Amino acid sequence: QVQLQESGPGLVKPSQTLSLTCTVSGGSLSSGGDFWTWIRQHPGKGLEWIAYTYYGGTTYYNPSLKSRITISVDTSRNQFSLNLTAVTAADTAVFYCARGRWFGNHVGLDVWGQGTTVTVSS
Amino acid sequence: DVQMTQSPSSLSASVGDRVTITCRASQSISNYLNWYQQKPGKAPKLLIYAASSLQSGVPSRFSGSGSGTDFTLTISSLQPEDFATYYCQQSYNTPITFGQGTRLEIK
Numbered sequence: 001q002v003q004l005q006e007s008g009p010g011l012v013k014p015s016q017t018l019s020l021t022c023t024v025s026g027g028s029l030s031s032g033g034d035f036w037t038w039i040r041q042h043p044g045k046g047l048e049w050i051a052y053t054y055y056g057g058t059t060y061y062n063p064s065l066k067s068r069i070t071i072s073v074d075t076s077r078n079q080f081s082l083n084l085t086a087v088t089a090a091d092t093a094v095f096y097c098a099r100g101r102w103f104g105n106h107v108g109l110d111v112w113g114q115g116t117t118v119t120v121s122s
Numbered sequence: 123d124v125q126m127t128q129s130p131s132s133l134s135a136s137v138g139d140r141v142t143i144t145c146r147a148s149q150s151i152s153n154y155l156n157w158y159q160q161k162p163g164k165a166p167k168l169l170i171y172a173a174s175s176l177q178s179g180v181p182s183r184f185s186g187s188g189s190g191t192d193f194t195l196t197i198s199s200l201q202p203e204d205f206a207t208y209y210c211q212q213s214y215n216t217p218i219t220f221g222q223g224t225r226l227e228i229k
Contacts, residue, residue, distance in 0.1 A: 046222045047158075047166065047220040047223075048220070049219065049220070052218075063123075063217060096166075098165075103171045104172065106153075106156075106171050106172040107171075107213045108156045108168045108171035108172075108177065108213070109158070109166070109211075110168045112166060112167070114164075115165055
C-alpha cells in the first residue's frame with residue numbers, strides 16, 4: 001500500500017526559499033500515469049492546489065504561484081520535492097503531498113501524506 | 123479558472139439524518155468532480171470520483187450525483203464518524219480547484 005510522507009523545515013524566514021520533500025513508500029514514483037501533487041491549506045481555510053508532475057518530467061503549476069515554484073523528481077530516492085521562493089507570511093500553511101491516480105479518464109487524489117506545517121516568520 | 127462554490131458552508135445534523143451538500147461550478151465540467159472528507163488535523167480522504175463513483179472502501183451511505191455545473195454529495199444516514207468538512211474538487215482542467223468546504227457538525 002502506497003504511503004506518502006512530507007518532510008522539511010517547520011519554520012522559514014520571510015524572503016527565503018521553502019523546500020519540502022515527499023517520500024513515496026510501498027510503491028514506485030515511476031509507476032506509469034500517476035500524478036505527484038502538492039497542495040496546501042492555509043490555517044482554518046480550504047485547499048489550494050500548488051502543482052503536479054508526472055514521472056518523466058511534465059509538470060503543471062498553479063498560475064498564481066508559477067513564478068515562485070519548482071517541482072522536481074528523484075526516482076532513485078522515490079521522492080518528489082517542492083521549492084517555493086520568496087516566501088511571505090501568506091505562505092504559512094499545512095503542505096500536503098498526494099498521489100493523483102487515474103480512474104478511467106478521471107483523476108482523483110487517492111493517497112495523501114499526513115501534512116507538514118510550515119510557518120513563515122522571522 | 124473554474125470556481126467551485128459549495129453550499130451550505132456549514133450544516134448541523136443528527137446521527138441518522140440524510141444530508142445533502144451542493145457544489146456548483148462556474149462553467150460546465152462534465153462529470154470531472156471529486157468529493158473529499160477531511161477531519162480536524164488530518165489529510166483529506168477521497169470519497170467520490172467522476173461525480174458518482176464510490177472510492178474503494180468508502181461506505182455505501184455516501185453517494186454523489188450531477189453533471190455539468192451542479193453536483194451533490196448525499197449521506198443517507200449520518201454516522202458519528204461522518205462529522206467532518208467536505209470539499210468538492212474539479213479535475214476538468216488546470217488549475218485544479220476546490221470548493222471552500224462544508225463543515226458538517228453534530229446538532
